[in-house]
Amino acid sequence: MKSQTAKQAFDAAPWTGRVRKYDIVKEATIAVVIVSMLVVLLSLIFSSPDDKQLTFRDWAKTNPTNFYATTVQELAGTSESAGYGPPYNNASAGLNVGPLWLQKWAGVTHPVDVPNDLVITPLTLSVLSAREASALATWKAATPDQQTTWATAYDTAIGDADGNYTAAAPGDYGPVPVLANALTNVAAQGSLDALLLAGGNFYSTDNTKQILFFGDGAYLDDAATAANLQGNTWGMMNETGRYPGQAWLWLYSIWYQIPPFINEESAPFGSNADAYIMFVVLGLTAGLMFAPLIPGLRSIPRVIPLHRKIWKSYYSEENIKRRK
């Protein structure tokens, strides 16, 4: 057996053995031509996925009941966004990995005041009937406690009626039913998308409020389930339709398929899965990145002799036997 240093010096030294002609510029040119032809061919045959974007208009038109109920949740502060925590608000501390509360420490950098930003401001910027305008004025004049009392009472009543507001028991809900109905109309007319995006301003490129509102309801979620895009069914790697998606995310996606992470209810791993999995993947990536420096890991290619296949002809020409 050779000393490790001799081997390393040999591997590092300029090659002095046999050589062969090798035209790298020609190789590169042929590669570009062939790959380009392949790309054109695949595009002609298979095209590419492009499922139409969802809009608030479609949501309010195809499933007004759900849109209405979601609006009430935004006002009541019971939606996912309202209770999200950083970076949008302080409603919760966010996820943690042991003593690391990174989500909380990073802070509220992207404040979203859920009832106002998602419901009240869009209504304020819309043309309303006299009845709707007076409901809006009533809401704005009420104390926060009063607002919450109305909205949560109505949210509970709708929940008891299985999400169907038309079947909700009567009660003291203040202006909330009129407001929810008004926003459903604004959405169905097609103006809510822009109102959430720009909020009365000219420029905006930030879709956070739209995405948050969308995520609180059933419309986006149902569409994703139908398209097989949910996280616990490898959705991260899937595309809409029969197209390959981000297959290279398998090492990240796999953790969402297995215990203890798959059960979102279980503490601490399941409920903090998003945070734990980030760390797991970070660790694995670092392992691969620094594989050349990690004893054991860097010897795997020597132990499992795939290299005998790769350099087969050279080994046989030079009559080099495998060494331990």
Place this chain on the structure above:
Amino acid sequence: MTTQNLESETPTPEDSKMWTARLRNAWQRNLPIDKLLPDTQPAYVASWIYVFGVLTIAAFVDILISGLILAFAGPAWYHTSSLGLFVNSLHFWGVQLFFVFMVVHLWGKFWMAAWRGRRTATWITGMVAFLASIGTAFTGYLIQTNFDAQWIAFEAKDGFNAVGIGAFFTPTNIGQIMLIHVALLPLVLGVITVMHVLLVRKHGVVPPIDALPEIEA
């Protein structure tokens, strides 16, 4: 600067201390032109696995060209015109091939233990390219401006928020993501690829495992 007579322009030992001269000399020592563009390779460079690095570059070139067209024509174009959809398809399939080639390349180099002989930096720049590619593809999926993009933004924000990254990297902000995808990451990927390939040329192709001739003791 003073004007000097001709004699003083002939190089003196002092001149090799100039920064410019040092850079030139270091380059010359490490990567002379016949090392950069050799017309021979060691005899063991005889396997299909060696083609995959170049194929990855080829796919990258295709992605840059189709991406440039998409950037000028704008997102609305490829939702509504069949030519737009076709260019979008070129971009999409270019990316799929790019990843297939790169992953084969990565595992090929792994099983060849191609980091041997002071080639650790080559491996690490490769891994950085791999990570930058994942970031580029991810942000690309976010700026599709279609249903898939909406869903990915909704889902992915939770992962980034969970570890505090969401505080500054915002999958739901298309303006930020578009800039990262079309400007920042292609630049990073281009620069790191150039470094990677220059390192490969500097060190030459790694010899086979056990190629060191056995000397009788």
